[in-house]
Amino acid sequence: MESSNDSRLRSILCPEQGANLREVDKCMWFNLFSGCDPYTVMLTAMRIPRDTCYVASEGLPQLVYSGYQPHAYSWDEFPPLKDILDAVHKALPGSRFNSLLLNRYKGGDDYVGWHADDEKLYGPTPEIASLSFGCEREFLLKKKPDKTSRGKNTSGEPPRKRLKKDAFPDKHSFVLKHGSLLVMRGYTQRDWLHSVPKRVKADSLRINLTFRLVL
Ligand SMILES: O=C(O)CCC(=O)C(=O)O
């Protein structure tokens, strides 16, 4: 983090603040989400259990996910995000992200359910960089059931019981702390699902930025 472009990220990642967002950063995220039309944010929140905001370079195909087409804000409307994007590019040499989905988890009741970011506009092997600020939360990954073996009952157990027990044998959990950068690449979206479940103990704000490349 050497260049002046990184100073915004460096200040947000100030180590002494630990897992808590400083008031000044809370204010920045508040302003940023307010910069996204609050009505849109509210409508989104009625459909999905967190606030989101979408930023994308001009001229990209429109993103549609979960039957919802978010308005694409421009990077120029949110200069701090441009600085953070530069820092992420620097941290991941060769990456060239052109869009960003912001998630705001107001507390432990906000979550994202099991899904894969496998929209066609990201191509077959998307690289997604996920940067987290504020309250730490658990991030779960589980392997999608193998299509070739699905439906073949070799265990001798009744089918429904077998599915419950074996559907997702491969499951992993990561704690995403303040300042963590998680990268999903290769066939992660094709083969795995991920989620950030509700957590009663997660009692403060978390901001998550997922940088993506729309092809
Ligand atoms: O908040 C997170 O860590 C994950 C967010 C996510 O999966 C998404 O925006 O697609």
Ligand SMILES: [Fe+2]
């Ligand atoms: Fe996701």
